Amino acid sequence: MSSAAEQSAAPEPLRLGGMALRNGLLVHGPTHWAAAVRRTDGTIAATSGRKPRLRGPLQSVPGARGVIRLGEAMVVIPLVKRALPEAKLPWQDRRLLGAAAATSLATAVLRRRMRGTGGEVALAGLSLLPSLMALGSGDLAAYHGVEHKAISAYERGGADAREAAKEHDRCGSHLMAPMLASNIAGTALLKRAVDKPGALAGAAVSLASVGLAVEVFAWSERHESSIGARLLRRPGYELQRVIGTREPTETQLDVGRAALAEILRAEGVAPAG
Template sequence: MTVADPEPLRLGGMALRNGLLVHGPTMWAASVRAPDGSIATASGRKPRVGGPVEAVPGARGVLRLGEAMAVIPLVKRALPAARLPWQDARVVGSAVAVMAGGALLKRRRGGGGVAAEAALAGLSLLPSFLALRGGELAAYHGVEHKAIGAYESGAGDARDATKEHDRCGSHLMAPLLASNVAGAALLKKVVAKPGPVSGAAVSLASIGIAVEVFAWSERHDGSRTTHLLRRPGHELQRLLGTREPTEDQLDVGRAALAEILRAEGR
C-alpha cells in the first residue's frame, strides 16, 4: 500500500464446503463453486444489534458471534448452492453421538469432576474434526486465510499468502475449552444438581471469556503471552484445519474478496 491508501478493512470469514463467506464491518459477501462449475456470488448487509451490551466484556463477544451466525440463513437464501460446513451426514451423526455420549457421562455416578468435564469438552470437538476430514472444507479454510491475509498485508495475490492466520477461530478453542471445564467444575461445587439452564449459562460465559482472550491477544500482538495463547490454534490450523487450496478454489476466494470490497465501498 502507498501512504495515500486507506487502512485495510477488518475482515473475517467462514469456509463453506464449496466456497467462502467473508464478513466486513457492515456487509457480508460469499462466493461458491456451483454444480455447473461457475462461480456464484452474493452479498448483503449484516444484521447488527447495538445498545449498552456492546460495552460489556464477555457479553459483547457472544453478541458478535450471534450476529455472525445470523448471516448464515441470509447466505443460504441468496446462494442456495452454498454448502455449509455441517451439511454432511457424518457430521450430523457425530453431533448426535456426542450429545448422547455427553448425557451418558453426566448420568454416571462416578463420572463427575474435572476429568469428566475435560472428556465432554474433548468429545465436543469431534464434529468439527469430522467436518474437516474430507479435505474440501479444509482447503476453503485455507482459501479464507490466504485471501484475507494477502489483502490485509498488501503482499500480493492470495496464492502467495500463508494458510494460517492469527485471527482464525481455532484460537478460541483452547480458552473456550479451559473456561468451559473450569466453569462446569465450579458449577458443581455451588449448585447441587446443575440443570440445562445453568449448563447453558456456563457455555455462554465460556464463549464470552474465549472471545475476550482472543481480543486481548490481538491488542497485544507480538507478546510472548499472545504467542503461547495462539500456539494451539496455529498447530490445529497447520495439522488439520487448513489445506493448500487449488487455483480453482483460490478463484472462488478472490471472487468473495472482490465482492466484499465492492459492497463495502472499496
C-alpha cells in the same frame, strides 16, 4: 514508484473475517457480508448483503460484546443460504450429522458416570469431535485455507493469494483452547455451588465461556508480540496447520478471489494492489 507520502496516505485495509463453506467462502466486512461458491456446473456464483446489527448497551460490555458479535455472525448464515441456495454449509454432511448425534448421546450417558475435573475434561474433549471432523474434511479444510490466503493477501496490499500462508492469526480456532478451559473451570465451579445444576445454568456457563474466550482472543490481538499472546495462539495455530486447513487448488482460490472482490464492492472499497 509511489512516493512515501502517497504510501502513508493509502487507506488502511478493511478488517475482514470469514467462514469456509463446503463449496466456497463467506466473508464478513465491517457492514456487509459476501459469499462466493462453485456451482456444480463449474461456474462461480457470488452475492452480498448488509450485516444485521444488534444494538444496545451490552455491545460495549466485556464478555457480553463477544457473544453479541458471534450472534450477529450466526444470523448472517440463513441470509447467505437464502440469497445463494447453492451454498453448502459446513455441517451439511450426513456423516457429520451422524457423528454429532452419536457424540450428544455418548456425552449424555457418560455425564452420569464420570465425576471430577478429569471427567469434565474428557466430556469437553468428546464434544469437540464433530467440529474436528468438520474442520478436517477435504473441501471444507481447503476452503478454510482459501479464507486465510485471500484475506491475508488483501491485508498485504493485494499480494498473490497463492503465496500467502494457510494459517491466520484471527482464525476462530484460537477461541477453542480458552473456550474449552473456561468451560471446564466454569462447570466445575457450578457443580461445587449447586448439587444438580440445570440446563439453564449449563447454558449460562457456556455463554460465559464464549464471552471470556472472545476477550482472550481480543487481548491476544492487541498484544500480538507478547509471549503470552503467542502461547495462547499456539494451540489454534497447530489446529489450523495439522487439521483445519489444507492447501487449496487454483480453482478453489478463484472462488476466494470472487468472494473478496464482492465484499470490497459491497463495502465500496477499491481492490488493493
